[in-house]
Structures are given as C-alpha cells and as structure tokens.
Amino acid sequence: MDPVTIAQASIWTNGLIDLPWWGYVLTALGLTHITIAAVTIYLHRHSAHRALDLHPVVAHFFRFWLWLTTGMITQQWTAIHRKHHAKCETEEDPHSPQAMGLKKVFTEGAELYKNEAKNQETVDKFGHGTPDDWIERRLYAKHETIGIVVMLFIDLILFGPIGITIWAVQMIWIPLFAAGVINGVGHVFGYRNFNVDDASTNIVPWGILIGGEELHNNHHAYASSAKLSSRWYEFDIGWLYIRLMESVGLAKVKRMAAKVQLSTSPQSIDDQKLQAIITHRWDVLAQYSSSLKSTCIAEVKHIAETHRFKRPDIAKWLSFDQKFVSPADLDRIKQFADKSSTLKTIVKMRDELSEVWIKSTASKEQLIEQLEDWCKRAEASGIIALKEFSHRLRRYA
Secondary structure, X not given: OOHHHHHHHHHHHHOOOOXXXXXXXXXHHHHHHHHHXXXXXXXXXXXXXXXXXXXXXXXHHHHHHHHHXXXXXXXXXXXXXXXXXXXXXXXXXXXXXXXXXXXXXXXXXXXXXXXXXXXXXXXXXXXXXXXXXXXXXXXXOOOHHXXXXXXXXXXXXXXXXXXXXXXXXXXXXXXXXXXXXXXXXXHOOXXXXXXXXOOOOEOOOEEOOOOOOOEHHHHXXXXXXXXXXXXXXXXXXXXXXXXXXXXXXXXXXXXXXXXOOEOOOOOOOOHHHHHHHHHOHHHHHHHHHHHHHHHHHHHHHHHHHHHOOOOOOHXXXXXXXXXXXXXXXXXXXXXXXXXXXXXXXXXXXXXXXXXOOOOOOOOHHHHHHHHHHHHHHHHOOOOHHHHHHHHHHOOEX
C-alpha cells in the first residue's frame, strides 16, 4: 500500500488529530468546559440576569457554540430561568425538586426544560431582551438540531470513531450537570450561606466542574451578581473567566453583591443602618440562625432528656420559611417550645424579624421604629445569644 493510501486510512481510523487515550479524555473535558462557560457566563449571568455585558464577538461565539453543543435557544433558556426565580419552589416552577421530587428533576431535567420551552406564554413573558437578529431567527432558533449534527461530524473528522464518544459526552454534559445536578441537587443537598426564601444550596464551595454554578444558594441570595462566590474559601471559576475577559475589554461587570460591612460598635437604627440591613437581609437571617443554634441545641437536649421527647431538627427549628417544614415537624417544634420560654422567645423573635421584609406598606420611619424596638427586646430577653445577635444587627453599615 502506497504512503498516500496509508495516510488516508490513518485519517479515517484516527481522524485528523491522533491522541493518546488521556488526550481524548482531556479534549472531551475541555470541550464540555467551554459549554459550561457559555451557559454560566453568557446564558445565565449575561442574558438572564444582566449582571455583565459581553463584547458582541464573545456573545456571538457563545451563541454559536451552544448551538453546536446543546441546541438551546437563548430566549427559551433565559425565559425558563427567569420564571424559575419568579416562581421558585412553587407548582409553577419549571424544575423544582421541592414540588416535583428530586428523582424527577435529576433524571428528567432535560425533558422538563423542553416541555417548558414549548410554553409560549413563558417565552413571551420572561424572554425579553434576548437576541432577535437574522441569524437567530433563520438558523439558531429555527434549526436547533442542525448544530448538534454538525458537531458530530466535526468530532468524527477530527478524532475518528472515538469522536462519537466525545460527542456523546458533550451532549450529556448540560442535561446531567445543569438540568440535573444544579436544578435538582442544588435545591436539596449542600450548605447555605444565606437564609433565602427557597431551598437553594451551595453544593460544594469550589465552583469548577460546573463553572461556578455549584454556588447556587449564593446566586439565589444575590441573583443579579456577576460573581457567585461569597465566602473567602469559595471559588467561582466563571468569575475568573469574566475578570480575565474584562481585563482585555471583552466584558464589563455591571452588578456585584455588596459586601457585608460592620461598624466597630453597636449603634441605634437609623436610615443608613436600615438600608444596610435590608440590603443584606439574607445574611441577617442566616446570622440569626447560626447565632441561636447552640442555644436551641442545649434547650432541646435538656427538654428531650427530661420529657423523653423525640428531638426536632434544629435547622428546621430556625428556618425562616416554614413552607419547607412538614406539619409533623412543626407540631414537634411547638411541643418543645411549650416547655421552654427560651425556645418560645427565639421562635417569636425569628417571626417578627422576618416580617420586616414583608411589610411593603410600612414607611421607613415605621421600619426603623420596629427594628429598634426588636433590638431592645432582644437585648432585654436574658438570652445571651439573642443579645449578641442584636448587637451585631446594630453594627450593619
């Protein structure tokens, strides 16, 4: 066989690029990571939440890449995600594991997305401000499956038969990790920095595999922030990419979550302090839960041993949103509160604090008076942890 024929046969067998096995693994991971970056930076932070502006070349590259690797349409994705925030954890939420169950959202996340994408009312109501140019109407939105087929042929030409496997990994990555893990696991398991009024969690503190989307609770607390990490030990690789693009003029950050600032000593509640408390309300509620946790544990332990009651979950005890607590757990919590004035006070003060953000008709002066009165009663309650929390509340600046 002549050399030309051998070379042609090699290209057909191995593709234009011949790699060792680990090279194909790294290639697949690299290609899927570009898709993840496109979802978190372009679809999520740029399109859905307007947290940053992207250079037209970068934005169009992400649109083109998502057409090749997912077939997702910007308007549909944006609308579905905005509806998720607007209707979170309700029957109208397109993909809530609290309403539908974790198994359904995890295993059928892609199907839930497709079903909601067919809801024209959702697209019309929540999909405003998304691309509507010639190429979007004539190609990306009209022929979403063509891009996926084109990607298959590209993988075959570049890598040979192993390209089918690489393509399959690309196709499953978003349905598994975005639709399944983030929308499912990210509303059931993990830790919470902020006591938001939904079940969102941070899955892990290192947002690498899914581009920073692992920090889902942080995102629900500050949805319009371009940066998803909040604590010093958290890492958001999507934010790293945004900062790198910003440094060369390819992106411009518009919104970020304000950092919590505390004054050196407790002060009376005034206009500025009220604004700071409202701005950082999710941190305030989270601090209340963490500050009172030890006191609740000690009280519950004492009552359980004295009366032989089954102990309730302390996290549920301190939850500000009782819609995630079952009636049985609520009855158990009430059973304990009836035996302890300390627990009864903690629950009562928790409820009063949460009311500050739902009294939309109250004037600024009324809210200041309400918070000042709350702090005075907390400091006079005789509960050390509650007094210390009140002092912290007075330090928000």
